[in-house]
Amino acid sequence: MGRRQTMQEKFKQQMKAYRKKRMKVDNTPFLPPDGEVWVMDSLNPTEKIKVEVLKTKTKQHREIIVNLACPVCGNPMEWDSRWEAFICTKHGKKAIYEIVEKD
Numbered sequence: 001m002g003r004r005q006t007m008q009e010k011f012k013q014q015m016k017a018y019r020k021k022r023m024k025v026d027n028t029p030f031l032p033p034d035g036e037v038w039v040m041d042s043l044n045p046t047e048k049i050k051v052e053v054l055k056t057k058t059k060q061h062r063e064i065i066v067n068l069a070c071p072v073c074g075n076p077m078e079w080d081s082r083w084e085a086f087i088c089t090k091h092g093k094k095a096i097y098e099i100v101e102k103d
């Protein structure tokens with residue numbers, strides 16, 4: 001009885017830690033091996049746009065994107081994990097750029 005409860009407690013704690021860890025996972029995109037980043041305007045997804053990578057940082061031995069240049073105004077955009085996109089608020093209304101595959 002005592003042992004069983006201990007195992008259950010242990011399991012619960014592990015699940016709790018696991019969920020916490022998952023929520024903390026940073027979904028910032030990695031820089032592709034060729035360094036080319038293409039985005040699509042979420043509100044007007046008509047064409048893929050190649051954007052300039054302004055800043056990256058190394059995380060877990062891989063390069064992640066910190067800032068992309070906005071394809072409209074050129075200002076640095078930051079990753080928004082809630083939108084899972086890069087956001088620009090510098091040129092009129094909010095623009096949301098999702099990373100897309102080149103092909």
Ligand SMILES: [Zn+2]
Binds near residue numbers: 071075
């Ligand atoms: Zn902009």
